[in-house]
Amino acid sequence: MKARHLMLSLAVAASALAASADINIVLSNPADTRVNITSVPIAEYAKGRNAVQTVVNDSLDIRGRGSFKTPDFNAVNFLSIGDGRETFYTAPGDKVTVSISSTEPLQLRLSGTPLIDGMQEIEDWLTPVVERYKAVVNDSTLSEARKEEKITGIMAAYDKVLTDFITANPSTPTAAYAVTAIQDEETTVQMFKLLSGGALTSIVYPLAERSNRSAESRLEAEARQKALESGDAPAPDFILPSLDGKQVALSSFRGKWVILDFWGSWCIWCIKGFPALKEAYAKYDGKVEVIGIDCGDSEDAWKTAVAKYKLPWVHLYNAASDNSVDKVYGVQGFPTKMIVSPEGKIVDITTGEDPAFFDRLEKFVNQ
Template sequence: MKLFLDKGEQVKIEGRIDSTVFNCTLSGTRLNEDHSRHYQELRPFWIEGLRLQDAMAGKSRAEQEALYERFRQVMARRRACEMDYIDANPDNPLAGYCLTKIPIDSVLTYHERLADAARNSIFRPLLEPLLAKAGKYRLIRLAEAKIVAGSPAPDFTLKTADDKNFTLSSLRGKYVVLDFWGSWCGWCIKGIPEMKRYYDRYKSKLEIVGVDCNDTPERWLAAVEEHRLPWINVYNPKDVPAAEDISVEYAVSGYPTKVIIGPDGVIIGKYAGEGPDFYEALHKTIQ
């Protein structure tokens, strides 16, 4: 359980370990007292969630999956409790904190329901990055309808590893794979050898464009050199507004994500994760 302190405030904590979940009450400030009461509403969900997690030990895969589904349902009810609190207490600063505990696709909707007292409380430093993340998420969901087979691939211009401008449309006439990746992404790195094999096999007809995301320029360049990436490599700056982010425009929500584009600039397919479906599709497309 968390407690919240501003300069000069004092809070009293009384509690005990009960059912593996700390059972306590807070007093001394209104915010902590409100939080203490709300915690008691949430506590049954935590207890049930821990019980289900403990029950998974030693069970078969099928039994674990069934228990995990029940766990997900319990956590969904917990999140619903947080949203109910926001609706019932829109002017309470604690409602701002509850906003950080709900699904990302609900954040903007529930933030609009908050009064200024909750929006501008001591939790504002937590809310600002959360709202940016939620805004980016919403744009990605909107972009998904455009990044489908048969749609034109959005054009873009980014800097290459040798600091030159690269424009996607300059590759018209060849098959293109956009590989959204990052030096921090284990699955992206794991897939590099297979990507190299397919590039060597089809490079007379195919160009790969590695679009590095969520990296610093230094880490990106070091990774390009370390892994000796032979294709075009461009950097997608991580500090640009979401509306200007190429990964958002291509509805990238996980890494790696690969997009196959035809010689006419039309999307053939989009593939999330590192799996055989992408390579099978690429082979069938180009052979």
């Protein structure tokens, strides 16, 4: 009875607020609660975080109920209460109700527009899948291999909820949102092609386009990397500037084993891997050359990081572009290390920080 009374109270309060405000907050907790909303234009956000120039921040101390003005642009809204976060999307003038039943942990329901109602419906379907995922991640009795196997199955179930929705509702605004939530790249591309009607005019369609472009790029990168790691293909030659401004070509290192280390100063795991890489560099002095290829940094940040971490090997600056070296090599994550044979062929590609990389390096060098 208490739960039913609570939901009824929230519904009545939401109904009373809907006529007078744009984003209505309804709290079951009578205590003062700080609610923060940060809004950015979808058009800017869809181009990447670095493209965001317009940011609107608003905060309220709410007891029971309160309201925010809907931004005057198509917006991605990030609502936060304490450590809890929720994301939703609005067009100018949209009426949205956020009914919050708990703040720690944050538990809420969104309603008010066809897009948001559809998103809430999908979230309800996904909740049991997410709970299964959490249970597996936190299960200390499972081996890593078994855990990975279970997670793979859970992610397939997660994507099936989304693909079923899109297949049944391809012309709804929420179908565009569902595309952005799919985890598998091939599925993302397939489902994006199904969008039609209202999905194409949905305020979140630019985000679906971004997800599709990203998925296509990743699939292309996977294909390039798979071709390169066969051991038969030569490592694509490149010329990049070094710390002193000289142009350095990969082909100039022919005759030596070479480690290509794709990294960035912003990458924590790249930095954590430096001590082991330094050990290998010293161990194989004269036999193995390391070429650090910086990605995603400004030139100043790159040079500062090389000096800060005292990295003794060759360093090259890889400026972002459509034909940057990391894209040519199909790099999908950082750090990525590639072993190039003295004949100039790639014999190993490792993404992430993996100690076994150095075991494989030893076998290649000593073969």
